[in-house]
Every structure is written in C-alpha cells, then in structure tokens.
Amino acid sequence: MTVESTAARTPRRSAGNKAGTTGTKRTTSTTKKAAGADKSAEPALVQLLTPEGKRVKNAEFDTYVADITAEDLRGLYRDMVLTRRFDAEATALQRQGELGLWASLLGQEAAQIGSGRALRDDDYVFPTYREHGVAWCRGVDPTNLLGMFRGVNNGGWDPNGNNFHLYTIVIGSQTLHATGYAMGITKDGADSAVIAYFGDGASSQGDVAEAFTFSAVYNAPVVFFCQNNQWAISEPTEKQSRVPLYQRAQGFGFPGVRVDGNDVLANLAVTKWALERARAGEGPTLVEAFTYRMGAHTTSDDPTRYRGDEERLAWEAKDPILRLRRYLEAANHADEGFFAELETESEALGKRVREAVRAMPDPDHFAIFENVYADGHALVDEERAQFAAYQDSFADEDGGK
Numbered sequence: 001m002t003v004e005s006t007a008a009r010t011p012r013r014s015a016g017n018k019a020g021t022t023g024t025k026r027t028t029s030t031t032k033k034a035a036g037a038d039k040s041a042e043p044a045l046v047q048l049l050t051p052e053g054k055r056v057k058n059a060e061f062d063t064y065v066a067d068i069t070a071e072d073l074r075g076l077y078r079d080m081v082l083t084r085r086f087d088a089e090a091t092a093l094q095r096q097g098e099l100g101l102w103a104s105l106l107g108q109e110a111a112q113i114g115s116g117r118a119l120r121d122d123d124y125v126f127p128t129y130r131e132h133g134v135a136w137c138r139g140v141d142p143t144n145l146l147g148m149f150r151g152v153n154n155g156g157w158d159p160n161g162n163n164f165h166l167y168t169i170v171i172g173s174q175t176l177h178a179t180g181y182a183m184g185i186t187k188d189g190a191d192s193a194v195i196a197y198f199g200d201g202a203s204s205q206g207d208v209a210e211a212f213t214f215s216a217v218y219n220a221p222v223v224f225f226c227q228n229n230q231w232a233i234s235e236p237t238e239k240q241s242r243v244p245l246y247q248r249a250q251g252f253g254f255p256g257v258r259v260d261g262n263d264v265l266a267n268l269a270v271t272k273w274a275l276e277r278a279r280a281g282e283g284p285t286l287v288e289a290f291t292y293r294m295g296a297h298t299t300s301d302d303p304t305r306y307r308g309d310e311e312r313l314a315w316e317a318k319d320p321i322l323r324l325r326r327y328l329e330a331a332n333h334a335d336e337g338f339f340a341e342l343e344t345e346s347e348a349l350g351k352r353v354r355e356a357v358r359a360m361p362d363p364d365h366f367a368i369f370e371n372v373y374a375d376g377h378a379l380v381d382e383e384r385a386q387f388a389a390y391q392d393s394f395a396d397e398d399g400g401k
C-alpha cells in the first residue's frame, strides 16, 4: 500500500507574512530537514490522470476503474462542471446579499465527485460545510443546500432521504458521528460503509484523533476522507503537521493513502478501494486528497491577506475539470455538441438556483425556539417570552407592527 516513510515537507513561502518565517525558524531536526528540501520531496500520490490529461497506469488502483466507460467519464465531467456552476452562482448570490455566507468548493470538484461517485446508495455520508459536490452525487437538490446559508432553515434536507447528513460546522465533530454510525452498522450486520469528510485543519482536532482510535479498535467500516486543500482559513497545512497527513493513520493502525485530489479518476479508484476494505471487515482507511482551495475560505475571507498569487497560479495549472476535458478530447470521448449542451445545462441550473433562493420564504420568527427540546424547557419558554416582548417593542403607537 502507498504508505511511505515520513518524508520531509517544504514549508510554504508565505505571502510575505510572519507565518512562513516562524515555520522555517523552528529548530527540530524534522523541520531543519524540511527547510532544506524542495517541493520534489513531497511524497508520491496516487494519480491516474496527469494535469495534461494523460492516463497513467497504476498497478494498485487501475482495477477500480477498469470498467469505466466513455459515458461514465462524461458523467464525471458533467458532475464537476455543474457543481462548479452551482458554486459560482452561490458565491454571486452571497455578493448580491441573497445569502449571508457561502463556503466555495472551487478547485475541490474532483475530490468530491470522484469520492462521491464511489459510494453506494446505502452508504452514509458525514460532510463538513463545503461538500456541495458530494451532496450533488447523493441527489440532494442543490437549492436545498442554500437555506442554511440564507439563514432560513437549519439544514434544508432530510439526512436519511439521501444518506447524507446535515452540513457540520463544528470542525471535525462529524468524524465521531461517522465512527459511531459505522459501529452501529457492524452491530446491524449490514455491509454498508460510512464516509466522513473533513479538512486538513480539522485533522488537528481532538475529535478526529478520537475517531481514529475508536474506529481502529472497533474495526469500524468508515473511510476518513480528508481534503487537504492546503489551508485552514489562513493557517497553512505545514503548521498543522510535521508529517504528511495520510501518514497519521499508521500510528492508529490502519492504512493511509495520499491521492491527487484534482484527479477525479484517482479519487474514484482510491475511495472505491477504501470502501471495499470497509465492507470486507478490514476497518477504517484514511484518504488524503491533496488538493487546493482556489477561492476564499468563505465569502467573509480575503485570502490575499495571507497567500500570494504564485501558489494559486501553480494550482490552476492542475485544474480538475480542465484535465478531464483534455483527456476526453484526446480520447474522442466527447464532441463539441456534448460541451455545448453542458454549457446550456449549466446556465439553466444557475437560473434555477437564483430563482429558488429568492423565492425561499422567511421562517416564522419563533421557529428558532422549536425543536430545542422534545418536551419543551422552562428556560426556552423564558427566552421565547423575552423575544416576544422585544418584538412587541417595535409596535407603533397605534398598536400596529
């Protein structure tokens, strides 16, 4: 398995802030080694499609995509294009004041569509707040993802309708939920698997370490899918870990693998492998999808404050959509008509999303007090009464509101 020995990592040269300097000043032997290394010292990752769109052989993982058809490949391309279009529309809607916030997945389409398409319907997904591509694969209508970001509901879909849990904002906590769910699956005697999505920053959370421990000792059928998009808001990955993230699995006693997160085929193959391990009773796997957050952390963030253009440009050359397009074209798997039709479909999706968001009804002001406790609670009653008095304070002298 692709679990290399600890390789030195190169601290990123920061966009002129102190972060990078602090990183290179540390005096441990590991960091000293890293400081002298260049980017070629990064460990190898599983790649089936190069950034130029060339198919490369992989003895371990080719078998997981051996039966893929041209139609399947066009399907993966379509998923990525429509997800990106939806995401761009959501970002624009936030800028127009229609959403309070948006967390863009720009750049992470291959990691999400590849892993999402590896799942069976009966598998269960525990996402973060950025898994719009996985939601798409699960059949959650994209418009339903927007209610929470507009502030009109607390989620927007029934998790059990698509085996896709609600978005989780408390970083890393969903890895524990996933582990518990996976332990339950084993008790039920089912052969479904669970996948937990989380980020490079989340990997530093205690919850994630606990999830690794529990899943390992209980041999739970769970795949930990870490999208290492290089940043946790303004904190770079090299400040989260001295070793490549996938190597952390070794210490917990299960395999970890680093996959090219911008290669949809590789993500599909590696996730299928990890899910098969889970189904076969071989326990958890850590997949580190090495990718890049091309946009801001959220629409509230300004990445120019902490990173430079150089880095972004280097990752743009590895764009997940472009590389599959190059492959499709070179292999004659898609013609102009396909791309033109997809463009029309993208525009229609954008329009549908815009109209759906603007039509979302405002919630009843008092709805927030419902569903806190199944049987009610005196403190919630008190807060409801306080809020009612506050609302009433806006009544004008005639008693109108």
Ligand SMILES: Cc1ncc(C[n+]2csc(CCOP(=O)(O)OP(=O)(O)O)c2C)c(N)n1
Residues within 6 Å of the ligand: 130, 169, 170, 171, 198, 199, 200, 201, 202, 203, 229, 231, 232, 233, 293, 297
């Ligand atoms: C427990 C917890 N601590 C802090 C935060 C604030 N916070 C929101 S996103 C984020 C960074 C997460 O980075 P990463 O896990 O790499 O995911 P990404 O946003 O890059 O997808 C932090 C610290 C939070 N939501 N929850």
Ligand SMILES: [Mg+2]
Residues within 6 Å of the ligand: 199, 200, 201, 227, 228, 229, 230, 231, 232, 233
């Ligand atoms: Mg991150």
